[in-house]
Amino acid sequence: MISQEAARTGGTDRPFKAALTRLAQRREYGVGFLLAATLIAVSWKNPAFASAANLSDLLVQCAPAVIVGCGLTFVIVTGEIDISVGSLLGLLAAVMGLACSPQRANWPVVPTVLATLLAGTASGFLTGALVTFGRAPSIIITLGMLTALRGLTELLMGGEWITDLPAGLRTLGTGSLLGIPISVLVAAVVVVGSALLAGRTALGLQIYAVGSNPEAARLAGLSIRRLRLFAFTLTGLLTAVAALVSVPQLSVIESGVGKGFELLVVTCVVVGGTSIRGGSGGILGTVLAVLLLGIVRTVLVFLKLGEMATYWERAIQGGFVLAAVLADHLARRSSAARAAGGQT
Amino acid sequence: MSDPYLQVAGISKAFGGVQALVDVSLDVRAGEVHALCGENGAGKSTLIKILGGSCLPDHGHVRVGGQALPPGSVLASEAAGIAVIHQEAVAFPDLNAVDNIFVGRELRRAGGLWLDRRRMRLEAAALLARLGEEFDLRTPAGDLPLARRQMVAIARALLQDCRLLILDEPTSSLSSRETQALFRIIRQLKDKGVSTIYVSHRLEEVFELADRVTVLRDGRKVATRSVGEISRAELIRLMVGRDVGGIAARPKSPPEGRPIMLEIQGLTRAGVFEKVSFSVHAGEVVGMAGLVGAGRSDVAQAIFGVDRWDEGRVLVAGKALSPGDIRAALRAGVALVPEDRQQLGLVLPMSVSVNLTLAILQSLCRLGFPSARREQTLASRLVAELGVRTASLRAPAWALSGGNQQKLLLGKWLALSPKVLLLDEPTRGVDVRAKEEVHQLIRQLADQGMATLLISSDLPELLALSDRIIVMRAGRIVGELAGSEATQEKVMSLAIPAEDDPATGARVGGSAT
Numbered sequence: 001m002i003s004q005e006a007a008r009t010g011g012t013d014r015p016f017k018a019a020l021t022r023l024a025q026r027r028e029y030g031v032g033f034l035l036a037a038t039l040i041a042v043s044w045k046n047p048a049f050a051s052a053a054n055l056s057d058l059l060v061q062c063a064p065a066v067i068v069g070c071g072l073t074f075v076i077v078t079g080e081i082d083i084s085v086g087s088l089l090g091l092l093a094a095v096m097g098l099a100c101s102p103q104r105a106n107w108p109v110v111p112t113v114l115a116t117l118l119a120g121t122a123s124g125f126l127t128g129a130l131v132t133f134g135r136a137p138s139i140i141i142t143l144g145m146l147t148a149l150r151g152l153t154e155l156l157m158g159g160e161w162i163t164d165l166p167a168g169l170r171t172l173g174t175g176s177l178l179g180i181p182i183s184v185l186v187a188a189v190v191v192v193g194s195a196l197l198a199g200r201t202a203l204g205l206q207i208y209a210v211g212s213n214p215e216a217a218r219l220a221g222l223s224i225r226r227l228r229l230f231a232f233t234l235t236g237l238l239t240a241v242a243a244l245v246s247v248p249q250l251s252v253i254e255s256g257v258g259k260g261f262e263l264l265v266v267t268c269v270v271v272g273g274t275s276i277r278g279g280s281g282g283i284l285g286t287v288l289a290v291l292l293l294g295i296v297r298t299v300l301v302f303l304k305l306g307e308m309a310t311y312w313e314r315a316i317q318g319g320f321v322l323a324a325v326l327a328d329h330l331a332r333r334s335s336a337a338r339a340a341g342g343q344t
Numbered sequence: 345m346s347d348p349y350l351q352v353a354g355i356s357k358a359f360g361g362v363q364a365l366v367d368v369s370l371d372v373r374a375g376e377v378h379a380l381c382g383e384n385g386a387g388k389s390t391l392i393k394i395l396g397g398s399c400l401p402d403h404g405h406v407r408v409g410g411q412a413l414p415p416g417s418v419l420a421s422e423a424a425g426i427a428v429i430h431q432e433a434v435a436f437p438d439l440n441a442v443d444n445i446f447v448g449r450e451l452r453r454a455g456g457l458w459l460d461r462r463r464m465r466l467e468a469a470a471l472l473a474r475l476g477e478e479f480d481l482r483t484p485a486g487d488l489p490l491a492r493r494q495m496v497a498i499a500r501a502l503l504q505d506c507r508l509l510i511l512d513e514p515t516s517s518l519s520s521r522e523t524q525a526l527f528r529i530i531r532q533l534k535d536k537g538v539s540t541i542y543v544s545h546r547l548e549e550v551f552e553l554a555d556r557v558t559v560l561r562d563g564r565k566v567a568t569r570s571v572g573e574i575s576r577a578e579l580i581r582l583m584v585g586r587d588v589g590g591i592a593a594r595p596k597s598p599p600e601g602r603p604i605m606l607e608i609q610g611l612t613r614a615g616v617f618e619k620v621s622f623s624v625h626a627g628e629v630v631g632m633a634g635l636v637g638a639g640r641s642d643v644a645q646a647i648f649g650v651d652r653w654d655e656g657r658v659l660v661a662g663k664a665l666s667p668g669d670i671r672a673a674l675r676a677g678v679a680l681v682p683e684d685r686q687q688l689g690l691v692l693p694m695s696v697s698v699n700l701t702l703a704i705l706q707s708l709c710r711l712g713f714p715s716a717r718r719e720q721t722l723a724s725r726l727v728a729e730l731g732v733r734t735a736s737l738r739a740p741a742w743a744l745s746g747g748n749q750q751k752l753l754l755g756k757w758l759a760l761s762p763k764v765l766l767l768d769e770p771t772r773g774v775d776v777r778a779k780e781e782v783h784q785l786i787r788q789l790a791d792q793g794m795a796t797l798l799i800s801s802d803l804p805e806l807l808a809l810s811d812r813i814i815v816m817r818a819g820r821i822v823g824e825l826a827g828s829e830a831t832q833e834k835v836m837s838l839a840i841p842a843e844d845d846p847a848t849g850a851r852v853g854g855s856a857t
Contacts, residue, residue, distance in 0.1 A: 200458050202450035205439075209447045212438040219398060219430075220448040221419045279438035280484075 027273025027281075027327065031288040038295050042302070049302060056181060060249075062294040063183040064089070064242040068265050069272075069286040070194035071124075071235030076269050077198075078228045079211040079278025080131060080138040084145035085239050085265055088123050089258030091153045092243035095119050097162035097253040100169055109168040117240045123149065124236015128229040146262065150255075157255040165248055173248030183245035190238060195283040207231060211278030267317055268293060271324045293317060347410070349374040349539050350395075350508055355404035357390055362746075362773050364390040365563045367404070372508065377530060377540045379554035379571070381547075383583055383836070384636050384801035385772070387563040388543050392510055395541070396428035397421035408508070425507030429497045429514060437486025442468040444485050445500045471499040476525035491518045498526065502533075509533060510541045515549060527553055545635050546841050547576050559583055577833075580840065584803060584832035591780075591808040594629065594787055596827040602626045603661070605795035606678075606764045608647065611656035616642045617819040620656070624764065624795040629786065631810030631827075632799045633835045639819040640799045641683055644766045647797075648680035649673040660764055674703075677763035681753050681770055683799075689753040692742040696734050697723035699741050699752055704759050726755040731781055747778020754785060765789065768799045783809060803832045815839050 043050035068085050075082045098104045100112040107115070127145050131138040175182045198204040210217045210227045217224055247253065272289035274281025296316050300309040348371035357365040365387045372378045380388050393399035395406065400416035407413065414420040421428075435444045442461075445468045451460045468481060477495045485493055494514060501509055509530070515523045530540050530553065542554060550557055551571055559566040559582040566582050606624040611617065617639035624630045634640050646653045652668035659665070660676040682689050690699050700723045701708055708718045723737050730751045734744055741752060750770060757765065767786070771779040786809055790796055800806045806813060813830045815823045815838040823838040 196458075200461070202452060202459055205443055205447060205450060205459065208439060209436050209443070212436040216435045217447070219396070219418055219428075221422060222448055275438075279436070 027271075027324070028285045028288060030327075031272060031285060031292055035288055035292045035295065038292070038299065042295070042299050046302060049298075054298070056184070058291075058294055058298055059184045059187075060181050061297075062290050063181075063187040064246040064261070065265050065268055065290045065294075066187045066287055067190045067238050067242040067245070068235065068261075069268050069290055070190050070283055071231070071238035072265050072269050073194070073272075073274050073281060073283055073286045074198070074207055074231040075138075075228075075235050076266075076274045076276060077211045077278055077281055078207055078231050079214065080228055080231070081266065081276070082127060082142045082145075082232060082235055083139065083262045083266060084127060084142040084149060085235065086258040086261035086263070087146045087149035087153070088120065088236065088239045089243050089247075089261050090255065091123070091149045091156075092116050092120050092240055093247040093250075093253050093257040094153045094156045094162075094255065096169070096243065096247055097165065098156060100166055101162050101164050102166065103164060104162070109166070112169060113172075113244060116244055117237065120240025120243065121233060121237045124233040124239070125229070127236065128232025131232065132225040132228050150259075153257075154255045157253075159255075162253040163251065165253070170248045172244050173246060173250075183249075186241060186245050190241065191283060191287055198283055203227075203230070208279060212280070264293070264317075267321050271320045273324070273328075275328055276325070277328075289320075293320070347374075348372060349376075349409055350541075351407040352391075352395070353404055353407070355391065355394060355401045355406070357394065357399070357401050359773070362775065363563050365394075365401070368560070368563070368565045369404075370558050370565060370568060372539045372541060373555075374507075374539055375534050375537045376556065377534060377542055377554045379550040379557040380541055380543045380560065381545075381550065381557055381579065381583055382560035383803070386560040386583075388560055389512065390563075391560070392428060392430075392512055392541070392543065395421065395426055395508075395510060397426075398428075422504065425505070426510065427501035427504050427506035427508070428510040428512070429494070429501055430512055435485055435493065435497060435500075438484055440484055441472070441479075441481045441488070441492075441496045441499075444496050445471065445503055449503065467503070468499065471502050472496070474502070475499060475529060476522075491522050494518065495522070498529070502529070506538065508539045508541065510543075512543045513545065514542075515544065515546060523549075547579060548841075550579070551576070580833055580836050584836045591783060591804055593808040594790065594811070594827075596811050597627075602628070602793075604659075605661055606647070606797065607657075607659040607662075608643075609657040609659070611643065611646060611653050611658065613642065613646055613651065613653045616651075617646075617816075620816075620821055622814050622821065622824070624797055626763075626795050627790055627793045628811045629790050629796045629798055629809050631806040631813040632797060632816060633801075633803065633806055633813055634816035634839050636801070638816040638839065640816050641768050642819075643816070644680060644768050644797065644799060645682075647673070648678055648766060650680070674760070677760075678766065679757035679760055679762035679764070680766040681750075681757060681768060683768040683772065689756070690741045690749060693740050695738045695740060696727065696732070696744070696752060697737040700726050700755050700759060703756050722759065726759060730755045730758075730785065745775070745778070747774035747781070750774050750778065750782060751785070754782070758789075763795060765794050765796045766799075767796060769801065770798070771800070771802060771805060779805075803835055806835070807832065817841060 039050075048054065072082060072085065096112060096116050099107045099115050100109065127142060130141045134141055172182055177185060206217070206222050207227050209220065210222060210224050214224055247257065250257065268289040269281070269286050270276060271293070272281065272285030272287070274285060297313050300312050303309070305312060350372040352368060352370050355365055355368045356363070368387070368391060380391070382388050390399060394401045394415070397416060397418040397420055405412060406415070408424040408426065411424070413424050436447065439447065442465050446464050451464050451467070452458060453460045465481060472478065472495060475495050475498060477492065479488070479492060485496060488496070498514070514526060518526065533540065542550070544550060554571050556568055556570050557574065557579065558568040559579070561583060602625045604623045605626050608623065609621050611620040620643055622630065632640050642651065645651050646667070647658055649665070649668055649670035649672065657664055660673070660678055663676060665672050665676060691702065697719055701719045705714055708714050708722070720737060727734065727737065732744070732748050732751045732755065734748060741749060744752065754770070770786070771782050774782065783805065786796060786798065798806065798809060807827070807830055811827045813825045813827065813835060814821050815825070815835055817839055818841065825834060
């Protein structure tokens, strides 16, 4: 006979496992702890790391993944996935460059921004429509989009580079307001907005419901398709926002912008505790995971590993993903065991 | 009481070739508790789904409060005041109780953008308190015990301000205290004019709670009676008087002198089944009767090693099996034809011949590669023997009808030439002709000396084919009848929980928590 307390925490005979389980269920805590520990340890070893300039750089680097990660969190919560955001970022970079470069369309800043946002939203909507009406797994559909969008980008760029972004647009990427980089401010707004959407609105609640049990959601009268379509469209829009604040930082726009970005973002969402099966997770976890992986990258640079830094970064990212999936599995299993154990 | 609140007129529904409902009509008055009874597969669930709007009827219509109910729309049914609480009230395992109750009908603050979480929490707590439930509302529903999840689902229905509450076996997971709390709520609602359709196998609950009872059998309405005018025995008789449909009975033969092929001794899996003991001789068909959830499939799956068991022994031809070891069970000569053949039995996209030979692939191999010629030879022999109707051996399994898929699955295991065959609902959802062929096959196999455990909710089938019938209820064996003395009434009286039921009591109180 298992006591109530033991049943709740997952068994007293294995305190270590119970602790792991609790940690796994609230991943924000675990990731936040790792983040704080890394930050403190590195600053203690090397005070230069904690300088305002360095931390500001770190946040600027993390901004695009944070912004897109917020959208992708919703997609994954609904039980779907979108691995095309890297290619979309590349396409939007090309759209921006072609629209505003003095040697191309030479549009003013405002129409360029609007065109980019529109293109991103439209692409997200298209992906969502293909997934919800195509009745194929989203990983396959968005794998197709990953290739198709990159191909479209190469077509648009025609093998050329764009280097002459106008100063107005550059400001979006490099400017700052009250001493805070614009990209970081925008990311903060997106994070707060997404967190409110997730936790404080009916729409957010319904998105979680759809991911948790699509059949029950249907019986509750929710439109599964519309909610998933919304998540994909939002991700497209946020990818455009990320493009606007990050692409102008680049000295050169070419057709390969954003390659591998989709994997980084998916990694961050999963490491941040959003279950790939849908229904649970959150914005805070995603943001913390982006920062954690960002710090790891910076630390590797500080360690002066040179070429090796990239290799280590990949390995560490992979390790985080595996740890996250394992933790997810543990949490599910103990949760199932508890529900069965409490059954009368 | 005045005009009927709910009128169901001439509803029919077929799934594939199987008629789930045939021309069913019934009415429920305002404030009435109307019980719906019938054996497994009588059509109760289909009727409920149609009322709830999650299933579209082929014919007939439903009127609620005088208005025609648009068929096949969950929202329309909800708007008409119908709330259905399904048997497995899981809802949203990741969401907490408050969110589970309010999803789709969220309370918003002035302005309509933000959720009013505080008001939602208070109302949820109040609703659950009415049901006598108090617990941490932040716990995800998936972590709550089943009874609590059920209460959350009921709270959701109360919130909806429903006029007709449909409860599908709500008490199967509740303790007696929880059941009484539920009954109190139903009576309160009744006083306010809310009608209830109550589906239950527990006849004493029907007599305690209901005003009238409607009995379904084989998808048809048998009778609607006032509870005051009917006895328990009569009710059971109405439920089981199932059309025997000319299933030729096997000659029952005493098992004496033939070796015991399968022996189960005190098999227990905590919270699922307890102290199950029986044996099956060579050439014998032992039928296993019981209601859904009595633990019959669980016992079969444990024998085959799909699930582990906690205590007891399983002996196949005298040799003990170890728990949870499918390979050992297979080597010992046990084969299981599962109930859910699409999920557990067949590889639907693969061909008929591959499906037939999958289990014995090894023996078809030459130098480690399967020999296509041997595969074809064996497959065509089995197809002929079983009478599988297929366009070709290369046709994918999904292209076959339900009955032929079932034969395919049987063939897959027969290719192994097992000693013990466990059949779990082998004729559920197959058409009449295929059913007859499956029966014929079971007879043949028994004549050839196969020890067969036949689980079936189709009582005429069970009575016709079995040498002996064991009846399970709430995880225990509650009786054994010789094939010659068994009748549908006797089997059902054992299978349905009685008022002072030791089996149910033991399960609810003692086992799991």
